[in-house]
Amino acid sequence: MTDIQIPFGWNAYQTCSTTSCSYSYIQEQGVSYWRDSNIIISLFFYVAVAGAYDISLISDEVQREAELLVSIPSISFNTYARFNAESLYLSLGSIQINSPGYIQVYFKGTNSLVNRKAGNYPKLKSLVLSQVENSNSIYYVRDDFSSHFGRRGPSVHLNYNLESNYQIQQFYNEVTVPRFWDAVGTYAMAIGFSYGYFGMQVNSNSERRVLFSVWSPQVTDDPSSILQENAVLLVSKGENTVINSFGNEGSGGQSYLVYPWVAGVAYKFKLEGKPSANGYSTFSAYFNDPTKSEDYILIASWKRPKTQSYLNGLYSFLENFSPENGYISRKAYFNNLKALNHQNKEIKVQSASFTYDQTAGQKQRLDYDGGVDKVNGFYLRNCGFFNKTSVQYGDVFVKDQV
CATH class of the missing domain: 2.60.120.260 (Galactose-binding domain-like)
Known part of the structure; x- marks a missing residue:
């Protein structure tokens, strides 16, 4: 005993x-x-x-x-x-x-x-x-683990498996946060790739954002230390997009649109990426609110130095960035995914593999889930101290087999 x-x-x-x-x-x-x-x-x-x-x-x-x-x-x-x-x-x-x-x-x-x-x-x-x-x-959550990350709760990911990873130039995803699952601190990240991430956040009771960030090739958490040759450069931005640098989890260029997105709507995200001149690659993020228009709007376009790449390492995640709200459960659906290569040929998204961060990996928190729904697509759930499901790290979800 x-x-x-x-x-x-x-x-x-x-x-x-x-x-x-x-x-x-x-x-x-x-x-x-x-x-x-x-x-x-x-x-x-x-x-x-x-x-x-x-x-x-x-x-x-x-x-x-x-x-x-x-x-x-x-x-x-x-x-x-x-x-x-x-x-x-x-x-x-x-x-x-x-x-x-x-x-x-x-x-x-x-x-x-x-x-x-x-x-x-x-x-x-x-x-x-x-x-x-x-x-x-x-x-x-033990006292030899980070109280910040432990109280935030586990982050969960979907890593997309494509029938071909060769020169993917565009990627599309639709994200729905269900009604009543949009607590403050929620980040439903629609399209992540090897050099950045793009999704929507609940930043406070009065503010929500659509966020697109690109990492610098210089590994640092201090944006002020980035050499000019390693700086991510802004190419263009949307009319109301805010431009910043960011740090603390790598550093680079940050762009966001303050936007009153609502739970229950399937918002559309499009990301483009390809090599450009002088050793740069250009990555551009577009957002569509289907309740307002059929057209996408530009969030921002960034050039990343010392990079010659199309889109790779495509994934989505769901996290809570507010430790005080780690007791509230969150959920997001990811649906109608599509990839196009550099020749505008559609590349099928075959499946999604489930992973999680060290908060779950070290069994500090067990309140995580992921899977696939025939109607709503792939889903992720975290936080809220719900009882652990049978999902395991590395499980593969295939929508067509539901």
Whole structure:
């Protein structure tokens, strides 16, 4: 038997029981500066083996007496954690897990008299599972992994297999984010290739973008360090396209259109790429909103130095770039894919291979999925702590066989 400490800083999220509430701080140290009783803190972990487990709470600091309601709705468990200045470790009793899956534990301040005193709620550091026979049967984001990427959740990819990869000059994809699956932080990337990526994002509650970025051949996360000979050069851009450089995940040229795309619409993406003069290749991204027009609009066209290439390494992905929203599930469909070579001959997209990032690869998070739907095309799903499906890394999806 062993004890497992599940850190709040890597596995907890804040939600609110009313339309507005103040914010606590969830950092690597845990949950702190929590005063508002309308706030709900949710902690997630995955149990692979059914059984009975003892659970406890570890706090770093208790400023005053306080009472928290602790609930696990999926197993009808409810208890109260009553803290005082002497109680940094509290036993919450035993829970019975009857089937494998994700467990969500809620923490909320009660309306008791003791909670009306001044001061913060206890700092929550860890939830402890005791009586664990096999530590490998409990999955959660560990404190030796990046809390940023762990709380974001796994990124998932579709790598497209074409009947020929020779001199692909154009690639088309239609992307639909279903209604209610467009949480802030969603990036449904329609067309990725060896030198960049192109798709649509939910940047905030009030802003959405269509984004096209091309990496510089100079490997650096600092765009200011790129030599002029390695700079990605703008050829042309759409009327309302914003042009920037970008860094932190490679560096290069960034272009985006602030655009109020909506969930439930199949937006069309077209990417062109071919060698051009003086050792450059030119990559151009076009976008179409079928509810507005049949015509594509230019997002931007970039020249990449030290490159003589058509389009290769074609893929799509779905990610969440907002760690605070990693508890919300996302989904995207990719349909009506088409490739054209340099002679304008159509090249069939035969299948798509499923892969994921290290967050899933190291089993920090298991909430990922991918597949194919006969009507809507290939799909990807991630985040939200839904129970793991049977999809495996490297699985190949073929739409015609559905």
